[in-house]
Amino acid sequence: xxxxxxxxxxxxxxxxxxxxxxxxxxxxxxxxxxxxxxxxxxxxxxxxxxxxxxxxxxxxxxxxxxxxxxxxxxxxxxxxxxxxxxxxxxxxxxxxxxxxxxxxxxxxxxxxxxxxxxxxxxxxxxxxxxxxxxxxxxxxxxxxxxxxxxxxxxxxxxxxxxxxxxxxxxxxxxxxxxxxxxxxxxxxxxxxxxxxxxxxxxxxxxxxxxxxxxxxxxxxxxxxxxxxxxxxxxxxxxxxxxxxxxxxxxxxxxxxxxxxxxxxxxxxxxxxxxxxxxxxxxxxxxxxxxxxxxxxxxxxxxxxxxxxxxxxxxxxxxxxxxxxxxxxxxxxxxxxx
Amino acid sequence: xxxxxxxxxxxxxxxxxxxxxxxxxxxxxxxxxxxxxxxxxxxxxxxxxxxxxxxxxxxxxxxxxxxxxxxxxxxxxxxxxxxxxxxxxxxxxxxxxxxxxxxxxxxxxxxxxxxxxxxxxxxxxxxxxxxxxxxxxxxxxxxxxxxxxxxxxxxxxxxxxxxxxxxxxxxxxxxxxxxxxxxxxxxxxxxxxxxxxxxxxxxxxxxxxxxxxxxxxxxxxxxxxxxxxxxxxxxxxxxxxxxxxxxxxxxxxxxxxxxxxxxxxxxxxxxxxxxxxxxxxxxxxxxxxxxxxxxxxxxxxxxxxxxxxxxxxxxxxxxxxxxxxxxxxxxxxxxxxxxxxxxxxxxxxxxxxxxxxxxxxxxxxxxxxxxxxxxxxxxxxxxxxxxxxxxxxxxxxxxxxxxxxxxxxxxxxxxxxxxxxxxxxxxxxxxxxxxxxxxxxx
Numbered sequence: 032x033x034x035x036x037x038x039x040x041x042x043x044x045x046x047x048x049x050x051x052x053x054x055x056x057x058x059x060x061x062x063x064x065x066x067x068x069x070x071x072x073x074x075x076x077x078x079x080x081x082x083x084x085x086x087x088x089x090x091x092x093x094x095x096x097x098x099x100x101x102x103x104x105x106x107x108x109x110x111x112x113x114x115x116x117x118x119x120x121x122x123x124x125x126x127x128x129x130x131x132x133x134x135x136x137x138x139x140x141x142x143x144x145x146x147x148x149x150x151x152x153x154x155x156x157x158x159x160x161x162x163x164x165x166x167x168x169x170x171x172x173x174x175x176x177x178x179x180x181x182x183x184x185x186x187x188x189x190x191x192x193x194x195x196x197x198x199x200x201x202x203x204x205x206x207x208x209x210x211x212x213x214x215x216x217x218x219x220x221x222x223x224x225x226x227x228x229x230x231x232x233x234x235x236x237x238x239x240x241x242x243x244x245x246x247x248x249x250x251x252x253x254x255x256x257x258x259x260x261x262x263x264x265x266x267x268x269x270x271x272x273x274x275x276x277x278x279x280x281x282x283x284x285x286x287x288x289x290x291x292x293x294x295x296x297x298x299x300x301x302x303x304x305x306x307x308x309x310x311x312x313x314x315x316x317x318x319x320x321x322x323x324x325x326x327x328x329x330x331x332x333x334x335x336x337x338x339x340x341x342x343x344x345x346x347x348x349x350x351x352x353x354x355x356x357x358x359x360x361x362x363x364x365x366x367x368x
Numbered sequence: 369x370x371x372x373x374x375x376x377x378x379x380x381x382x383x384x385x386x387x388x389x390x391x392x393x394x395x396x397x398x399x400x401x402x403x404x405x406x407x408x409x410x411x412x413x414x415x416x417x418x419x420x421x422x423x424x425x426x427x428x429x430x431x432x433x434x435x436x437x438x439x440x441x442x443x444x445x446x447x448x449x450x451x452x453x454x455x456x457x458x459x460x461x462x463x464x465x466x467x468x469x470x471x472x473x474x475x476x477x478x479x480x481x482x483x484x485x486x487x488x489x490x491x492x493x494x495x496x497x498x499x500x501x502x503x504x505x506x507x508x509x510x511x512x513x514x515x516x517x518x519x520x521x522x523x524x525x526x527x528x529x530x531x532x533x534x535x536x537x538x539x540x541x542x543x544x545x546x547x548x549x550x551x552x553x554x555x556x557x558x559x560x561x562x563x564x565x566x567x568x569x570x571x572x573x574x575x576x577x578x579x580x581x582x583x584x585x586x587x588x589x590x591x592x593x594x595x596x597x598x599x600x601x602x603x604x605x606x607x608x609x610x611x612x613x614x615x616x617x618x619x620x621x622x623x624x625x626x627x628x629x630x631x632x633x634x635x636x637x638x639x640x641x642x643x644x645x646x647x648x649x650x651x652x653x654x655x656x657x658x659x660x661x662x663x664x665x666x667x668x669x670x671x672x673x674x675x676x677x678x679x680x681x682x683x684x685x686x687x688x689x690x691x692x693x694x695x696x697x698x699x700x701x702x703x704x705x706x707x708x709x710x711x712x713x714x715x716x717x718x719x720x721x722x723x724x725x726x727x728x729x730x731x732x733x734x735x736x737x738x739x740x741x742x743x744x745x746x747x748x749x750x751x752x753x754x755x756x757x758x759x760x761x762x763x764x765x766x767x768x769x770x771x772x773x774x775x776x777x778x779x780x781x782x783x784x785x786x787x788x789x790x791x792x793x794x795x796x797x798x799x800x801x802x803x804x805x806x807x808x809x810x
Contacts (some may be wrong), residue, residue: 068556147673165674166676167674167675167676167677168547168557168558168559168628168674168676169557169558169559169628169674169675169676170674170676172627172628173673173674173675175627188558188559188676189555189558189559189560190558190559191558221534226558229556229558249628252554252555252561253550253551253554253555253563254550254551254554254555255553255555256552257551257552257553257555257556258555258556317576366377
């Protein structure tokens with residue numbers, strides 16, 4: 032596939048990104064990626080098309096683009112992360128950008144005001160894009176209105192994790208032969224605390240797929256149907272005939288007392304086992320955002336079995352982050368491919 | 369125009385007291401004249417639930433700025449909450465607030481003292497001494513009294529002082545880290561929800577404790593259907609329980625949070641549409657005993673934070689009357705007189721404040737309202753230091769033309785709550801003033 036197949040991105044409008052009203056009209060418009068909710072279908076497809084190009088480039092051997100040469104990007108992780116941070120750093124380096132990373136968890140920086148101060152200082156050092164992870168829902172949207180840099184959300188509290196959502200879409204697009212309509216995915220587990228689920232549901236709904244969620248009532252958000260998905264009473268109901276399943280990690284660090292039953296009951300009732308996965312359609316795949324609690328959300332046999340797309344998700348992660356960086360900085364997700 | 373009779377009247381005021389109320393056009397005595405043709409004259413509004421932030425948080429509001437905001441909103445009396453720094457839990461601080469209000473206040477200030485020392489819920493504050501120092505009620509507002517036993521004892525002990533306990537109803541174990549109403553909007557935004565039950569289970573508890581103790585409880589800022597159901601029940605049972613609600617609960621729902629708007633973040637949170645309808649129903653059927661604003665000013669920096677981290681609270685004094693006339697009276701939920709009663713006579717009764725009538729011998733605490741005038745809410749024009757309102761840009765009907773407190777004009781309708789020029793200082797109330805329509809000569 033060559034670059035000509037990447038269509039020009041229309042001027043974005045919608046909740047996923049915006050140019051703050053207080054910006055000088057003559058200043059170049061900054062693009063942000065704060066979430067997939069409200070992102071138009073064309074933009075999603077533009078990013079996914081571009082990600083495919085990056086995946087090919089990266090798989091073809093040693094490769095580095097010069098497209099973002101001289102562009103400084105800051106990875107600001109105010110919450111623990113290994114895989115997402117490394118994935119962003121690799122993507123930035125693949126595109127020739129200059130990444131710097133701050134990882135400040137549990138310090139004074141966790142407070143909103145100091146985050147704002149710190150990132151203002153970073154932005155004043157001519158940093159073009161800032162990748163942010165923070166425990167406060169809405170942090171990325173807040174910063175997009177405050178900081179003169181492109182804000183890329185790498186996870187804000189329980190709100191969204193849009194690059195994870197994009198890599199899930201990319202993985203499913205491959206597994207589903209490019210078609211999202213009349214496909215259905217079952218998302219099982221801790222929906223309440225999951226920003227991964229919110230991003231995936233938003234993107235899948237826009238592209239036309241159906242989403243069924245399932246989990247203990249204590250781990251489903253109140254009014255979960257507001258996200259545009261259906262609720263299945265049992266794991267078996269959710270999985271029957273599904274075209275994919277996604278197990279969510281139990282986010283014990285976000286949990287208050289009383290949400291989980293004692294002992295191994297969670298795994299018994301809601302864990303993904305090879306037997307349960309057989310209820311799905313023949314072509315169905317299994318996703319998990321990682322890190323996997325083996326034997327809890329999913330058994331080792333299921334996680335490593337033939338239906339598992341978990342490792343493909345990780346590889347796709349770097350490709351979608353290349354597309355997002357290029358899109359935010361140049362306006363064209365495929366510009367660096 | 370008298371608010372009850374609808375008749376055009378001239379009102380003569382002397383030494384802070386109404387001396388005469390006569391049909392318009394009758395011969396007048398000398399003195400300064402406020403012309404108010406076509407305006408409605410009513411007793412000054414009363415707000416039982418205001419955070420003046422002084423002492424300790426004068427970057428958010430002061431007694432001077434907060435009472436100017438009150439005057440601009442048509443209020444002549446406010447009761448201020450004790451969750452200051454330090455907490456108002458000793459007679460000395462009660463007197464300090466009253467002194468400060470005498471020096472710099474633009475309305476009467478009635479301190480509410482803490483129920484427990486430091487609002488910690490552990491030791492009862494000295495209610496009798498606090499009453500002697502001027503407290504009109506007791507409250508740990510901002511926090512619930514978590515222990516049912518402590519609430520029981522507080523209600524019991526307060527009986528001797530006859531002070532009502534103003535209850536901030538919130539079960540903290542249900543609220544947990546909640547940031548907004550539990551509902552579809554919270555789910556979409558990934559914000560932790562506060563269920564209505566976090567409020568209503570405590571309302572139920574305190575209704576039962578009021579029965580057990582015979583104590584006097586006033587339920588603050590009620591926001592949801594289940595709370596009004598409990599209050600209705602308390603009224604049916606003849607208990608000494610009253611309840612208030614605030615303009616934002618009948619005008620807004622949690623949809624106003626939109627895209628993490630911290631100006632729509634308050635506690636109790638804005639609820640769903642069904643609860644908003646229940647608020648209006650409870651106002652219409654008389655369950656709501658009075659209105660209040662829960663005026664809670666915060667600085668710009670306070671509110672300019674991610675939603676999770678921004679403090680709860682909005683300002684309310686300067687929009688209360690307009691929101692009442694526009695969203696309760698205009699849609700014909702309640703008549704104008706009833707709406708004004710809920711801001712005047714009703715709260716005075718709830719806290720046992722001196723009665724104000726437009727009749728000779730009563731304090732000259734009056735508000736002049738142009739009920740037909742529309743205006744647009746511009747937070748930059750607020751007299752309050754707080755700009756944290758979700759109503760910016762709203763067009764409201766009902767404008768305060770002037771506020772008179774103790775015979776002194778405390779607001780003259782000008783932006784920023786400027787006081788009328790040429791008036792006497794607060795220590796020396798205006799000797800004489802006459803309210804009369806233009807054309808009549810003093």
